[in-house]
Amino acid sequence: MYFAKELLEKCSSLRKKWEDQVKKILSRQGERKERFSTVSDHDIKRLYSPEDIKDLDFEKDIGFPSQFPYTRGLHPTGYRGRFWTYRMFSGMGTARDTNQRWHMLLQNGQTGLSTAFDFPTLMGLDTDSPKALGECGRCGVAIDTLEDFLLLVDRIPLGEVTTSMTINPPATVLWAMYCAAAEKKGVALDQIGGTIQNDMLKEFIAQKTFMCPPEPSVKLISDTIEFGARSVPRWNTVSISGYHIREAGSTAVQELAFTLRDGMEYVEDVVRRKGLHPDEFAPRLSFFFNAHIDFFEEICKMRAARKIWARVMRDRYKAKEERSWWMRFHTQTAGCSLTAQQPYNNVIRTATEALSAVLGGTQSLHTNSLDEVWCLPTDHAVQIALRTQQIIAEETGVANTIDPLAGSYFVEQLTREMEEGAWEYIERIDDMGGMLAAIDQGFPQMEIADAAYRFQTQIDSGEKVMVGVNKYVTEEAEECPLLDIDEAVEQGQLKRLAETKRKRNDRSVRTSLDDLRRACKKGENVMPVCIEAVKNLCTVQEICDVYREVYGLYQDPGLF
Amino acid sequence: MSKRPIRILVAKPGLDGHDRGARILARCFRDAGHEVVYTGCHQTPEQIAAAALQEDVDCVGLSCLSGAHKHLFPKVVQLLREQDAGDIVVIGGGIIPKQDFPVLYDAGIKEIFTPGTPLPEIVDWINEHVVPGREL
Numbered sequence: 001m002y003f004a005k006e007l008l009e010k011c012s013s014l015r016k017k018w019e020d021q022v023k024k025i026l027s028r029q030g031e032r033k034e035r036f037s038t039v040s041d042h043d044i045k046r047l048y049s050p051e052d053i054k055d056l057d058f059e060k061d062i063g064f065p066s067q068f069p070y071t072r073g074l075h076p077t078g079y080r081g082r083f084w085t086y087r088m089f090s091g092m093g094t095a096r097d098t099n100q101r102w103h104m105l106l107q108n109g110q111t112g113l114s115t116a117f118d119f120p121t122l123m124g125l126d127t128d129s130p131k132a133l134g135e136c137g138r139c140g141v142a143i144d145t146l147e148d149f150l151l152l153v154d155r156i157p158l159g160e161v162t163t164s165m166t167i168n169p170p171a172t173v174l175w176a177m178y179c180a181a182a183e184k185k186g187v188a189l190d191q192i193g194g195t196i197q198n199d200m201l202k203e204f205i206a207q208k209t210f211m212c213p214p215e216p217s218v219k220l221i222s223d224t225i226e227f228g229a230r231s232v233p234r235w236n237t238v239s240i241s242g243y244h245i246r247e248a249g250s251t252a253v254q255e256l257a258f259t260l261r262d263g264m265e266y267v268e269d270v271v272r273r274k275g276l277h278p279d280e281f282a283p284r285l286s287f288f289f290n291a292h293i294d295f296f297e298e299i300c301k302m303r304a305a306r307k308i309w310a311r312v313m314r315d316r317y318k319a320k321e322e323r324s325w326w327m328r329f330h331t332q333t334a335g336c337s338l339t340a341q342q343p344y345n346n347v348i349r350t351a352t353e354a355l356s357a358v359l360g361g362t363q364s365l366h367t368n369s370l371d372e373v374w375c376l377p378t379d380h381a382v383q384i385a386l387r388t389q390q391i392i393a394e395e396t397g398v399a400n401t402i403d404p405l406a407g408s409y410f411v412e413q414l415t416r417e418m419e420e421g422a423w424e425y426i427e428r429i430d431d432m433g434g435m436l437a438a439i440d441q442g443f444p445q446m447e448i449a450d451a452a453y454r455f456q457t458q459i460d461s462g463e464k465v466m467v468g469v470n471k472y473v474t475e476e477a478e479e480c481p482l483l484d485i486d487e488a489v490e491q492g493q494l495k496r497l498a499e500t501k502r503k504r505n506d507r508s509v510r511t512s513l514d515d516l517r518r519a520c521k522k523g524e525n526v527m528p529v530c531i532e533a534v535k536n537l538c539t540v541q542e543i544c545d546v547y548r549e550v551y552g553l554y555q556d557p558g559l560f
Numbered sequence: 561m562s563k564r565p566i567r568i569l570v571a572k573p574g575l576d577g578h579d580r581g582a583r584i585l586a587r588c589f590r591d592a593g594h595e596v597v598y599t600g601c602h603q604t605p606e607q608i609a610a611a612a613l614q615e616d617v618d619c620v621g622l623s624c625l626s627g628a629h630k631h632l633f634p635k636v637v638q639l640l641r642e643q644d645a646g647d648i649v650v651i652g653g654g655i656i657p658k659q660d661f662p663v664l665y666d667a668g669i670k671e672i673f674t675p676g677t678p679l680p681e682i683v684d685w686i687n688e689h690v691v692p693g694r695e696l
Contacts, residue, residue: 119626123602131604134631135575208577208601223623249580336580340655340675373675374657375627449583456584458679469676482657485627556600560570560583560590 002056011050022046038539038560039294039337039464040251041454042417047410056412061307065402069218069310070305071415073361074326078402080541083393085356087164088182088386090143091116092376093489094496095151098141102156104379108386112364113156113194114164116140116376117174122209124170125545127493136490139376140166144497146534146539149177150184159187161557163194164330164364169211171198172220173543179232193234195286195330197226199241201262201435205444207244208556211544214436216551217270220526225266226274229281236286239330240268245444246290247336249452252301253418255290257425258435258444260308263287264426265435267317275545278317282324291353292334299405302360304418305329308426331357332366338373342468346370351388358392359405365389371480378483382539445559497539504537512536513546520550522542564595566692567617570601571608573636576626581653581675585621586680589686592603605632610637612648622669624654634667641668648692653677 003011034043045052056062063069066076075081088105091098102113117140120132126144127136136142143149158162158181167174175196182192200217203210210217221238228237242259250258263285270276278299289305291298309327313319333353338346347370354367367385369377378384393399432438439445458464465471513531519529533543570586571581579601586598597615599608612620620640622633633652640648652664652672661672670689673682 119628123575125575131575134628135626138627139576148675156583203577208579210577247578247580403562449587451585452580456679460680466676470678477658490563556602558598558600560586560596560598 002053002058003050008050008054011144015049017049018047018194029121033061038252038297038453039292039455040297042251043295043456044254048413051411052413054415056416061416062406062412066401068314068322068325070306070326072406073402074306074328078361079358079393079399080402080436083399085112085162086110086386086389087114087364087366088382089114089116089166089332089366090377090382091118093137094485094487094493095141095143095148097137097489099152099154099156101379101382104478105382105386106161108383110386111389112162112164114366115152115166117165117167118142121170121174121540122167124173124211124540124547126539126541127490127497134490136493137485142489142493142495143174143177144539145175145500145537146180147500147537148182148496149174152179153181153185155467158182158185159191164197165194166197167202168197168200168207168209169179169546169547170529170540171218172194172224172526172532173222173540175235176527176534179531180535189232190234194234195236195239196224197239197241197288199262201439202241202244202259204439204554205245205258205262206248206250206448210554210556212547212551213554214439216547217554218266218436219523220274220547221266222270222273223525223527225270225281225284226276226525229276233284234247236284239286239288240266241288243288243290243332245448246292246334248448249336250448251451252292252294252297254425254444254451255446256301256305256308256418257422257429259287259289259313260422261426261429261435261438263309264312264316267313268434271317278313278319279321279324281320282313283326284319285317285510287327287329287360289329289331289357290334291331291357291362293349293353295339295352295356296411296520297418298356299360300411300414300418300436302329302331302357302362302555303403303411303415304422306361306421307415309420327364328369330331330364330366331360333357333368335372336369338368339466339468340373342474342478342480343370343373345468346373347384347388350385353393353400354388354499355392355396358398359403359404371482374480376485378481381480422504442557442559449560501539508536509538509542512538513542516543516546517550518545564688564692566594566619567597567615568594568598568619568621568690569599569608569612569615570621570623571603571611572601572623573603573605573608573632573634574626574628575602576622576624576628577601578611578625578654578662579623581625582621582623585623585653585679585682588663588683592686594654594686605635605639608636609645612640613643613645617648618692619649619651619686622650622652624652624656627655629654629656630660630663631646631668632662637668651685
């Protein structure tokens with residue numbers, strides 16, 4: 001028990017008194033609304049008191065930082081030793097344009113890099129594919145071959161700075177390029193650090209950037225996890241992502257549950273397919289959460305996430321190493337909480353969300369720019385977003401002590417509710433036969449669709465408020481400067497690609513692709529041949545075409 | 561002609577997978593009593609035009625959040641016109657800056673709905689501007 005009996009008795013009598021006072025007030029005047037709930041529609045009570053958390057176990061549920069189950073964080077000194085990594089997701093236009101933005105960010109105090117690729121790259125297509133027309137460089141940087149990639153990392157010390165790459169179906173290819181680029185710069189594979197997102201399950205569930213069917217997609221992920229464990233030990237080979245699940249409209253509990261269940265699916269696949277022990281690879285599994293606008297719900301979600309993962313890794317998968325129990329995660333503030341209307345208000349939203357991520361104990365953070373509802377951010381907007389993190393870190397004092405909200409009746413109770421809600425979902429998915437089976441049945445997709453639709457109707461009815469959208473609307477449009485990606489970017493990239501194709505050695509390209517095809521068919525790890533292929537200047541699409549040919553294509557079932 | 565419900569194709573042209581809006585609209589149109597077909601993500605303009613004809617729809621709602629709308633939306637209208645289906649009402653939505661509206665209107669997109677538009681507003685627009693059962 002968390003509190004002494006005497007205290008709870010006292011509490012109970014004080015509560016009765018307060019309830020009488022509440023009744024009296026309510027008989028005269030009601031509250032602002034009938035029901036109070038989070039942005040996820042999770043019920044919130046009028047007050048939380050010791051009685052709510054009386055059956056929590058201090059050691060098992062809360063404990064100390066760096067101690068199982070890590071509710072209060074992984075690190076013994078929290079952010080007192082070192083702040084979270086300021087990691088702004090960026091990429092636009094050509095590799096050269098993005099390289100410039102990266103240097104600008106590093107000069108401004110950013111401490112890690114994070115790459116946004118354009119849609120053709122994300123989908124495993126080259127700029128010269130008919131399907132890619134009009135998309136080049138628009139949502140991120142266009143990469144077709146290793147030559148582009150070398151420009152991207154020009155003057156970036158790959159042995160010092162860590163780089164995250166948001167890349168999924170072609171993750172093997174872009175990671176192979178990073179490895180090849182490091183080698184060219186004389187940095188050994190065991191010296192490079194970073195993350196590839198490489199989480200395909202959430203693509204089928206939410207983000208919808210897919211190529212091959214789920215089963216072979218997971219196989220490729222297990223290849224990268226195995227290769228990383230053996231050859232690139234400082235690399236996080238998967239970033240198991242709730243971010244996109246939330247952006248697609250899920251609740252906080254769904255984000256938590258589906259993300260963790262995805263992680264469990266990967267652990268099981270690597271153990272089964274590769275015969276590795278969880279301790280050989282689990283320390284390099286990383287996570288990625290959304291920081292949405294409902295402040296306390298997000299903090300509690302993150303505290304619950306660490307707790308559940310520690311239990312899962314220790315008890316379900318029998319991992320022995322503490323590092324295998326750690327949930328390390330990146331956070332991004334919620335793009336879907338921003339509004340196109342009155343865009344300067346987005347600065348305040350992002351600041352609040354960033355604060356919740358910090359109080360939730362994130363390892364690294366991206367803060368959205370005020371103009372990102374419209375387009376890729378301008379330099380100025382990005383700088384404000386980065387400064388938001390720096391102000392939280394270095395001015396507000398919130399990082400002076402570890403997990404400052406622990407022990408709050410509300411925070412501990414909501415943490416428990418997040419945890420229990422997630423377990424319920426995890427058990428349902430277990431009963432279905434795991435996440436692949438659940439995706440096949442459309443289960444997580446439809447749960448998210450229901451939640452997204454409910455939220456939209458709550459916005460339309462005014463039950464939930466978005467300032468500037470359904471309340472405090474202004475007639476005059478408030479506009480901010482927008483970044484335009486010049487159409488010349490596409491022309492330039494097409495020319496570059498054509499030149500690379502002309503000058504490369506066609507025979508070694510063919511041999512590389514044949515080797516890759518053979519490795520795919522035999523079920524071998526594709527990473528070593530993939531690295532050879534990118535060195536021989538095979539394009540992203542040429543390599544992905546081999547995957548598509550061997551593994552087949554996934555068709556969006558179009559559920560709604 | 562007998563009265564049948566309005567038939568709408570909700571379509572996601574291009575490579576982006578941001579389908580939250582498209583799927584919410586598909587469900588909203590269904591709740592409003594229309595017949596709805598949703599293409600799923602990653603459709604080419606050719607696939608969308610073919611689906612519109614095959615499903616005999618009265619309206620096509622295009623959703624794009626990648627910035628490629630200036631290329632993709634006009635292409636769908638052009639393909640429909642080429643196949644004598646220029647009377648299908650094509651509307652668009654997504655992340656579309658104001659300055660791109662004139663180009664899209666000129667290309668034959670009848671209306672554009674951007675983030676924050678209440679669902680009932682879109683339903684009302686459809687009821688006012690789309691007549692079920694195209695004249696063939």
